[in-house]
Amino acid sequence: MKIxxxxxxxxxxxxxxxxxxYALWKYVSSLKLGECEVVDLxxxxxxxxxxxxxxxxxxxxxxxxxxxxxxxxxxxxxxxxIRNRPFxxxxxxxxxxxxxxxxxxxxxxxxxxxxxxxxxxxxxFNMPFYTEVFFLSFNFSGRKISYASSMGALEVxxxxxxxxxxxxxxxxxxxxxxxxxxxxxxxxxxxxVNCNIDPVFLLSKDEWDEICSTEVLIKEKYIFAYSLHYSxxxxxxxxxxxxxxxVQVVTYGSKLKLSFIKNVKQxxxxxxxxxxKNAWYIxxxxxxxxxxxxxxxxxxxxxxNEINKNTxxxxxxxxxxxxxxxxxxxxxELHSYSFIPVDxxxxxxxxxxxxxxxxxxKEALHx
Numbered sequence: 209m210k211i212x213x214x215x216x217x218x219x220x221x222x223x224x225x226x227x228x229x230y231a232l233w234k235y236v237s238s239l240k241l242g243e244c245e246v247v248d249l250x251x252x253x254x255x256x257x258x259x260x261x262x263x264x265x266x267x268x269x270x271x272x273x274x275x276x277x278x279x280x281x282x283x284x285x286x287x288x289x290i291r292n293r294p295f296x297x298x299x300x301x302x303x304x305x306x307x308x309x310x311x312x313x314x315x316x317x318x319x320x321x322x323x324x325x326x327x328x329x330x331x332x333f334n335m336p337f338y339t340e341v342f343f344l345s346f347n348f349s350g351r352k353i354s355y356a357s358s359m360g361a362l363e364v365x366x367x368x369x370x371x372x373x374x375x376x377x378x379x380x381x382x383x384x385x386x387x388x389x390x391x392x393x394x395x396x397x398x399x400x401v402n403c404n405i406d407p408v409f410l411l412s413k414d415e416w417d418e419i420c421s422t423e424v425l426i427k428e429k430y431i432f433a434y435s436l437h438y439s440x441x442x443x444x445x446x447x448x449x450x451x452x453x454x455v456q457v458v459t460y461g462s463k464l465k466l467s468f469i470k471n472v473k474q475x476x477x478x479x480x481x482x483x484x485k486n487a488w489y490i491x492x493x494x495x496x497x498x499x500x501x502x503x504x505x506x507x508x509x510x511x512x513n514e515i516n517k518n519t520x521x522x523x524x525x526x527x528x529x530x531x532x533x534x535x536x537x538x539x540x541e542l543h544s545y546s547f548i549p550v551d552x553x554x555x556x557x558x559x560x561x562x563x564x565x566x567x568x569x570k571e572a573l574h575x
Contacts, residue, residue: 209242211573212318214344215326216337217246218299220292223480224408224496226299228327230477232355232407233302234415235566236324241573247318248304251339294476301419310339313346322573325354327385327407329519332360333368343375352378353572356385356404356565360519362392369396381572383565386521404565405529408499409558416503420485421478426470430456432487433469434497437515438462445542446491453547455488489547493539495522502530502558507550513539529558 213233219225229246237244323344329335330342344352364372376382376397383402384390390403408416431453433446438459443466450457450468460472460483472483484490484500490508492498493516501508510523527536531554537545 209321210319211236211242211244211322211324212247212305212320213244213324213326214247214249214342215324215330216251216328217248217302217304218295220295223477224494224499225328226295226477227480227496227500228407230298230302230419231409231411232324232326235407235410236569236573237303239570239573242321245303245305248307249313249341250307250309251337294474294479298477310341313341317347317349320348320350322351322353323348325352325357325379327356327358329358329360331357331384331389332519334360334363340371340375343372344378345371345375351380351575353381353383354379355383355569355572356406357383358385358522359389359392361521362388364392373397380575381568383568383572386525388521402568403525404568405558405561406496406499406526408496409503409562410566410569413503416481416500419478420481423479423482425472425475425479425482426456426458426486428456429488430458430470432458432483432490432492432497434460434483434490434492434494435462435511435515436493437513438464439513439515439539441539442511442513445539448543449491449547453489458483458487491542495519495526498523498526501550502526505550505552505555507547508535509542509545509547510536511539511542512536529561530554531557 213236215229215232216222216225217229233244233246325342325344332338373396376393381402382393382397382399383404384393385404385406387403390401394401431446431449435442443464446457447466447468457469458472459469460475460480462469462471464471472479475483481500484497484506485504487506490497490501490506491511492508493511493513498508498510510527512520516523524533524536527533530552532551535550
């Protein structure tokens with residue numbers, strides 16, 4: 209049996225996208241059901257991506273900043289190549305298919321027995337990397353399943369609904385990552401939809417340790433502050449925490465020149481795990497940063513702000529698994545927050561969710 213995974217892969221900037229891709233491939237491969245590979249798809253807003261002819265969601269593709277991406281690629285190409293090295297090294301861990309573009313998927317049906325729509329926000333219509341092929345919209349005679357696919361903020365038009373129903377009707381098993389998406393799709397499709405945990409949880413802490421970089425990146429005690437956007441208010445709160453606890457703040461990719469911040473300029477997914485694993489405390493608005501904080505049972509604050517307000521449900525779902533929302537804080541409330549150890553007494557509930565998710569995947573693949 210040959211299994212293909214279609215997900216966000218070979219992302220040049222997203223730690224989470226690469227890690228969830230690796231995790232799903234690694235876990236499915238460990239089941240030894242046959243050959244498993246990730247479809248190496250060139251997609252919107254990816255480096256060297258070329259716009260395809262197929263446009264099913266025209267109103268979404270009009271929002272797609274492909275021209276801006278293209279200009280950025282030309283201007284920042286030398287910087288991109290240097291920054292990309294740790295990512296390319298990470299990609300060597302994964303078995304990929306030959307590189308294929310969207311046109312080719314429509315011209316020739318992929319030769320898999322099963323195709324999995326992977327995780328991350330592949331079904332979020334508002335993302336610049338979105339393409340309808342993540343719904344396996346092309347001609348494919350094998351079995352289709354999804355695993356922990358995310359729809360983001362559920363901003364869905366009637367046109368989208370028609371397309372969703374058309375494409376997902378041919379799936380034998382459907383799994384999403386957020387509870388609100390589970391209810392929405394179950395009502396829309398009139399069939400059972402599973403809610404499963406992100407693929408990064410399919411691997412144990414020990415399995416992540418096997419690929420985590422062993423280099424000592426930061427020698428002193430530190431707060432790892434990882435944000436999708438380092439706003440002025442967020443930085444003020446970090447400075448407050450740095451002074452209050454007399455500890456260094458470490459960021460990645462922030463390009464900030466502030467006395468209390470040490471910025472890690474070059475890192476890949478393996479170094480990202482390292483920074484989370486060895487942090488004294490973590491302050492983040494990133495889903496996958498929260499995820500790895502949980503995997504390593506580290507202390508963290510998950511921050512709600514303007515940047516992640518449309519996708520906060522995915523973090524809310526995640527934090528609910530340890531039976532506590534104490535660590536999910538509005539950004540404007542950070543100043544009054546005191547760093548406390550995270551209560552992991554409800555961790556068995558999280559492990560139960562992980563086991564249920566593994567069972568779903570095993571059953572879906574064996575049907």
